[in-house]
Amino acid sequence: MHPFVASTLGGLIIGLASALLLLSQGRIAGISGISASAAFGPREGWRLAFVAGLGVGGLVLLQSMPTAFAVPVDRSLFLLAAAGLLVGFGTQLGRGCTSGHGVCGLGRLSRRSALATGAFMLTGFATASLLHLMGGAR
Amino acid sequence: MKLEAESPLGLSISAFASGLLFALGLGLGGMTDANTVLGFLNLAGDWNPSLAFVMLGAIAVYAPAYRLYAKLHRNEQAPWQSSMCNVPTHTHIDRQLLVGAAIFGVGWGLGGFCPGPALVSVVTGAVPVMVFIAAMALGMYAFRRFAAKGL
Structure with missing residues (x-):
C-alpha cells in the first residue's frame, strides 16, 4: 500500500475513533488530557477505559503489523527525556495535543485549537529542521 | 439487563472502543514510527509529507461528525446526557494556550512522539519509549503540582 493511502486510511480511522467518543458521550478525544487525568486524577472509568483501549490497540498492532513501530534513529535517550518533559508540560499548559487541538479542535472549527495547532506545528517544524541542520541530533 | 449508553459501563465500553480504534489508526497512519x-x-x-494525509483523513471524518453532534445537541436528540457534554465552549485566546502549544511542539520535534503514539508504543517495551513516557508523566505532574497553581 502506498504510504499516502495508508496515512489517509489511518487518518479516517482516527476520525472515526474520535467521532465515536463525541457521538456516544459528548466528549473530545484529547489524548494528553485523558491520559493526564487517568494518571493524576480525576480518574474516571471512561478515561481508564480509553487508555486501556490504546494499549490493547497497541498489542493488536504489535501482532498484526510490528513494522508500524519504530523509535527515532538519531535521538539520544537524553533528548527523548527532554522531549517527554516538554510534551507533558506543554500539553497541560496549552490544554491539548495533536488529537484534541489538531483533529477534534480543527474539525470543530475552533479558533483556539487552530491557533494552538499553528503554534505546535511551527515549533515542531522549526525544532526538527534545526536539529537536522545542526548535523544530527545526538 | 439493558445496557444504557450513559451508564458507567456503557461509557467505558464506548471509550475503550474509541481508544482501540484510535491506536489502530495511529499505527496504520505511520504515527507510531x-x-x-x-x-x-x-x-x-x-x-515526507505523508502525515499531512493522516490529519486530512481524520478531519474529513470528524468535521461532519461534529456537525451531526451539534445538530443533535441543539434539537435535544442527543443519545448522551447533556450533563456530561464536555465539548469545550470557551473561545478566549490566552498566553498559556500559545506558550503551552509552542512548548509541546518543541518536544514533538525533539523526540518524534506526541502523547497518543507514545502511549500506543508502550507495548513494544522499547527503552526510548519508556524514557519518553516517564518524562512526559513527570512533565504533566510538574504542571499540576507547580504551574497550575500560579495560573
Missing part, C-alpha cells in the same frame, strides 16, 4: 514523524517535521531534509 517516530522516524516517519520526524521525516514530516524536518523540512530541511528529505521531506
Whole structure:
C-alpha cells in the first residue's frame, strides 16, 4: 500500500475513533488530557477505559503489523527525556495535543485549537529542521 | 439487563472502543514510527509529507461528525446526557494556550512522539519509549503540582 493511502486510511480511522467518543458521550478525544487525568486524577472509568483501549490497540498492532513501530534513529535517550518533559508540560499548559487541538479542535472549527495547532506545528517544524541542520541530533 | 449508553459501563465500553480504534489508526497512519514523524517535521531534509494525509483523513471524518453532534445537541436528540457534554465552549485566546502549544511542539520535534503514539508504543517495551513516557508523566505532574497553581 502506498504510504499516502495508508496515512489517509489511518487518518479516517482516527476520525472515526474520535467521532465515536463525541457521538456516544459528548466528549473530545484529547489524548494528553485523558491520559493526564487517568494518571493524576480525576480518574474516571471512561478515561481508564480509553487508555486501556490504546494499549490493547497497541498489542493488536504489535501482532498484526510490528513494522508500524519504530523509535527515532538519531535521538539520544537524553533528548527523548527532554522531549517527554516538554510534551507533558506543554500539553497541560496549552490544554491539548495533536488529537484534541489538531483533529477534534480543527474539525470543530475552533479558533483556539487552530491557533494552538499553528503554534505546535511551527515549533515542531522549526525544532526538527534545526536539529537536522545542526548535523544530527545526538 | 439493558445496557444504557450513559451508564458507567456503557461509557467505558464506548471509550475503550474509541481508544482501540484510535491506536489502530495511529499505527496504520505511520504515527507510531517516530522516524516517519520526524521525516514530516524536518523540512530541511528529505521531506515526507505523508502525515499531512493522516490529519486530512481524520478531519474529513470528524468535521461532519461534529456537525451531526451539534445538530443533535441543539434539537435535544442527543443519545448522551447533556450533563456530561464536555465539548469545550470557551473561545478566549490566552498566553498559556500559545506558550503551552509552542512548548509541546518543541518536544514533538525533539523526540518524534506526541502523547497518543507514545502511549500506543508502550507495548513494544522499547527503552526510548519508556524514557519518553516517564518524562512526559513527570512533565504533566510538574504542571499540576507547580504551574497550575500560579495560573
